[in-house]
Amino acid sequence: MSEREYQVCTNCVMDTSDPEITFDENGRCDFCENFINTILPSWQPDERGFEKLQKLAEKIKKDGKNKPYDCIIGISGGVDSSYLAYIVKEKLGLRPLMLLIDPGWNLNVANENVFKILKSLNLDLETIVVDWEEMKDLQVAFFKSQVPYQDTPQDHAIFAGLYNYAAKNGIKYILTGGNYSTEGVKPPQEWTYLNDIKLIKDIHKKFGKRPLKTFPLCGMFKYKLFYRYVKGVRVIHPLNMVPYDKNDAIRILEEKFGWEQYANKHYENIFTRFYEGYWLPKKFGYDKRKCYFSNLILTGQMTRDDAIVELSQQSYDEKIAMQDLEYIVEKLDMTKEEFLEIMNGPNKTFRDYKNNEKLLKSAIKLAMKVGMEKRNFRT
Ligand SMILES: [Zn+2]
Secondary structure, three states: OOOOOOOEOOOOOOEOOOOOOOEOOOOOEHHHHHHHHHHHHHOOOOHHHHHHHHHHHHHHHHHOOOOOOOEEEEOOOOHHHHHHHHHHHHHOOOOEEEEEEEOOOEOHHHHHHHHHHHHHHOOEEEEEEOOHHHHHHHHHHHHHHOOOOOOHHHHHHHHHHHHHHHHHOOOOEEEOOOOHHHHOOOOOHHHHOOOOHHHHHHHHHHHOOOOOOOOOOOOHHHHHHHHHHHOOOEEEOHHHOOOOOHHHHHHHHHHHHOOOOOOOOOOOEHHHHHHHHHHHHHHHOOOOHHHHHHHHHHOOOOOHHHHHHHHHOOOOOHHHHHHHHHHHHHHOOOOHHHHHHHHOOOOOOHHHOOOOHHHHHHHHHHHHHOOOOOOOOOO
16 A cells, blocks of 8 residues: 555544545545535434434334334443433333343443443343354454454454344344444444455454354345345434433433443443554554544534544553453463564455455445445445
């Protein structure tokens, strides 16, 4: 890749650490352009949205009559899914089953948050514990592959576990905490890539040691087509249909449930903390806080000046990073030397392995054309 001159967006904090970023003549980036021109016009986080959401809730109740649950929510203990549980139960009166997927890395504070919410809202929980030997094998394989996306094994298990559970148990509505208020600026493909089963399988085939017998897998076509049109599973994003300000949500969760905050979004999990705070910035120069802060800037929840100050500070205390590193390598049965050799080895991307990029991108392009996908995918 040719070296590009450093440039940062004049409106948000995305910059050329995303190799595919583009800027207009005013120095505004394509994430801003997409957010302002594609997401904002159809986003109704107000009374209009809530009215639509209430109508939808009536339909969900009707469809779920005589069933033990009318919908399912994957809960992590983080702000989004915790606040979603509150809205769905208290504001909409739905009967969700809560599903906790445990890939082996959840922090106690996150699990405690889950139990506080369940108890206060009187909700039922189902837990799926991912087979640790398989999880470990896939995670070590991913490290050895040298790709940036070390969150793929966990994220995929959590996502596929939820979708597979809903389809298998005849639950027609998946309610997710996905939202434009904090996740509308999607991390660039070079940083996170796509949900590509072909890549997962190829990396596992090259570097894994044991078969993935129970590990939850679900490709894009399975959930977008088979689950949607054959099994009739619908996915709804209620947080896009109510006012959702992160700080307000945190305050409500703390007051109502004794919910506890931890530093930074997604840091409910030791592995994610290490991956986002150490692996990605140190090995690849990618800082996911830039996406998150840009999103908060675009929605008026943070100023650009505050974001710049915060980005200049380390997100992750060096001492905690080293503790996490030792904990992680030990849990994965690796040595510190082995890990550091990988860390200092050549950086790779999905292009170094078998992948379905072309096919997936044509599908996303189509979804964007019909307005089903509004986030900034460069197809
Ligand atoms: Zn921008």
